[in-house]
Amino acid sequence: MIVTDKNKISWVWLLFHFRSSSFMVTWPRILTVTVTSMFVTYLELYYSIQEYTLTTTPFLLLGVIMGIFLAFRTNASYDRYWEGRKLWGALVNTSRSLTRQTCFMLNSVHDIMELQHLRQAFVKRVIAFVHALRCHLRNENCVEEIKKFLSPEDLSMVLQSIHRPLAILHQLGRDLAFARNRRWLNEFSYPFMDAQLNELSNILGSCERIKNTPIPFSYSVLIQRIVASYCLLLPFGLVETIGLLTPLVVLMISYAFFELDAIGNEIEDPFGLHPNDLPLTAISRNIEINLLELMNEHNRPEALKPKDDILL
Known part of the structure; x- marks a missing residue:
């Protein structure tokens, strides 16, 4: 779990903080889509290949559907994450x-x-x-x-x-x-x-x-395919409307969709060792300290502290 002091964090720091975030996983996908959009924009502006371009209508319709799918996936993953946290909270109380x-x-x-x-x-x-x-x-x-x-x-x-x-x-x-x-x-x-x-x-x-x-594999495959297809085809629907700004818009949209998908994947299993997973080691150590203290044991370990803002 990433542990930070919110009172000492500025929004500028959040904007440019990538370590331990899902961006470290998604940047190759985002880069691929952005480079593809740059190539499509170049062909359209300099060679006027209009017969291969699309309108924005299908992307508006598909974007709504994809947003619903991603929201459901993220909510389902967070429900698993929160239920895992409640279970380990119950473990703390029951042990005491x-x-x-x-x-x-x-x-x-x-x-x-x-x-x-x-x-x-x-x-x-x-x-x-x-x-x-x-x-x-x-x-x-x-x-x-x-x-x-x-x-x-x-x-x-x-x-x-x-x-x-x-x-x-x-x-x-x-x-x-x-x-x-x-x-x-x-x-x-x-x-x-x-x-x-x-x-x-x-x-x-x-x-x-x-x-x-886990969340059904077929559902995860469907989300991956829809997001990849949408982001790769998006420049064909935007290039006639926004021209040179197409790669920038595609970059922002693909970042949002790929990040939501990656976050859902990461918190789907809350018991792992990723930076955003539950700090089971720290919770276990706290239980050990509490129980030994109740038994008047003096040889107790120290509570774990975050390392590089990450508590495992």
Whole structure:
């Protein structure tokens, strides 16, 4: 995610800021269309090849249709982006609630040391789940992230599993069952903590739904073809009307259409590593810091800070 101080940004800076923007992806397309329009303008003005020119009417009609398609595509992509952010916000809240319940609902007059060990192991397992979920969504290896929060035996079981976040979630359920069997967690409190585990499972499944169900490929292909055809043919409809200014107008129109298409492509998967994707690493680190603080752990990492205005 691009993080900037809006109070220190001028509109001039925004106009000429291209780093980490979708322009770095679309500029070859924009350049191709602009050069094509320059070539068409040259042929029309110096050779008067009028039989190959068009009127602006078909482009007006197609422009309206294409605007609707692009707006739908961008809105659909942003809905996925915002839903992903809400899910990770729910993950933050659920992790905190589960840790709070671990501190106050698990009680025992005897076995105080053993109970405290279970509390710490349980909370660290929640942290491991958060990191494993992030790596799962980004197709990364989570070994280095989770090994410091799990015992060697539990780590070995997780690494042998095909679905590592689900394996950790299963171990959390096992811990709750163990605490209930030892009478550290009474029958009235158990459903509340189990409901939090169900919420973690729902968050996991919802994130997987977003990641594994992209916008239909045929729709993306259609948008790409319509935008490319429109921008390439646009100079044939403008050259008789605006003459030498045709390349400039084509440049501005193609920039708008190609950028909207690129933005939709980039935020379609909000869990990636692009500059405009969700900062899952930073959110995971904040959860880790919060939970360790609730457990009075002094060895806590520092919160991640933006690097070159980008927070991953």
